[in-house]
Amino acid sequence: MPQPTPPPRRAPILGGRATRAVLALALLAGAAATAHATPLSDASRAFAAHTGARLVFDRGGLPDGAWYDQLPALSAERQLRAARLLLDEAAKYPRGYLGAIGVRAVGVFAACVSNDNDGFHSWDDTYGGYLYYGVWNGRDGIAAAYYSDGQLPLTFHHEVFHAVDATAGGVSDHDANFHADDARFAAAVSGERRYPAARIAQGDLARLAAVGRGRVLEDAVAHYATKSAGEDQAETARWMMTNLADALVQVARRPELAGSQRMLHLLGEYRGATTDGPALSWFVDVALGRADRSAQATAPPRDPEVARLVALAAGSLPELDDVVTARRLLARFASGGIDALGARDRARLAQAALDLTPRLGRARARANDD
Incomplete structure (x- = not known):
């Protein structure tokens, strides 16, 4: 989950959705579609269609970036399982959201191995290096290790949030955006400037409480959150997105908790990252499983x-x-x-x-x- 040194300041990238269009058009120009689909290719295409980002399983499929020293490949069976896990998790975001925040590819590997330790990771004799969970390259790609079914979704949401944190109004720019909200986040967590409770209808709150597991995030998620404000937010994101019903009940009923303030801040970040980012109602519908999560309503094209x-x-x-x-x-x-x-x-x-x-x-x- 470490964040590498960001690239030199650069012009804001073309909107993620436009980049996604270019990639899709390139595929069409090359007639990349095959008449003989496999379960893995089907899952990968479904992931791309929903997220706007490619799902890859080899290092060469990732964009340029400061990746780990070793990214060993998964077996074919594990690749399919990983694809299906991430397809389920990706459905928690609106259609095209990953592309809209600048993510072009998500890579999944058997491990993420570094020769260096940032003080939060352990040595592994099998790979001869320190095991990490994942990384966002500071621009347009994510690499994640698949150690277990429980861990991969956590890593996915953590790294996705790093990209959210670097995007505002559909413009992905690490230097301009990544730290711009840190002071507001700190003020909310400390109680100096709290966010108000989330406004969720009582009937929905009762339904959320019924489907939840009664979990509460009182403060920070884990010790790793002490590394930086960005890691604190990303750790909060992985907890919130994998405990969504409980998280929504908490931000509505117990806003005074530091954990609630963290999540209330994140809800604003998710919405503000794109011009039509998910509102609170989106997350309520996702948690209750009552919405068509494949797309948000949009106006007819002008062109x-x-x-x-x-x-x-x-x-x-x-x-x-x-x-x-x-x-x-x-x-x-x-x-x-x-x-x-x-x-x-x-x-x-x-x-x-x-x-x-x-x-x-x-x-x-x-x-x-x-």
Whole structure:
């Protein structure tokens, strides 16, 4: 979970959703879809379609970054299990959220091994190094170890929050954003400037209490939280996202607790990271399992060609003309024009591209068979 030295200051990256669109369009241009899917490829595609980030299992699939000295690969069986675990956890975020906060890839490995110890980790004789749980590269990638079914979700939410912490209004910029909220976080935790209790309807509170396990976060999650404000928040995130019903009851009924103040701060961070980030009601619906978590309602696209692609993605592509039109429009955006779109249209384009990728690949395969 350590955070590496951030890269030199750079221009804010293109919105994560636009980056996701470019990646999806590149896949389409290369006809990457295959006619012979496997359970792992299905799970990986579903993860990408929901999150906007690729799920990878080899070091070469990660973006550039200060990764660990060793990232040994998982067995094929463990890769599939990890993919299914993370698909479940990713459903706790709105569709496209990881891409919107700048995350392009999430890598999962048998271990994260470093030659160095930051004072919080233990030596492992098997790998000849210190075992870590995961890392965010300070920009656009996450690497996580899969030691157990209970640990992987914790690591995932911890590292995702680092990316949330570095993003504001859909702009991912470590230098500008990562520490900008630390003073407000400290004031809330100390009691100097507390957040008010979360306002949740009484009926929902009763339902949340019924499905929860009665757990309470009184203060910090673990000793690792003492490392920095950023690690304190990320540790809080992994507790909150894996105890969501209990966390929501707590922030509504016991806001005076330092643990509650930590979580109330995080709720604001999740919402403010993107222009349409998840509100409190999103998390309530997720915890109660009553919402369609696959997408949030959005306005129709303003750009007519994006609107046409969205309509094609929602249909069944029954006619050859539809396939040709979809490819033509995607090729146009792949060659330029994404920057001119608004943030919402970029998000809709990204999702349409991801939805169309396997279907256009199958159409190509059918044409080759004829």
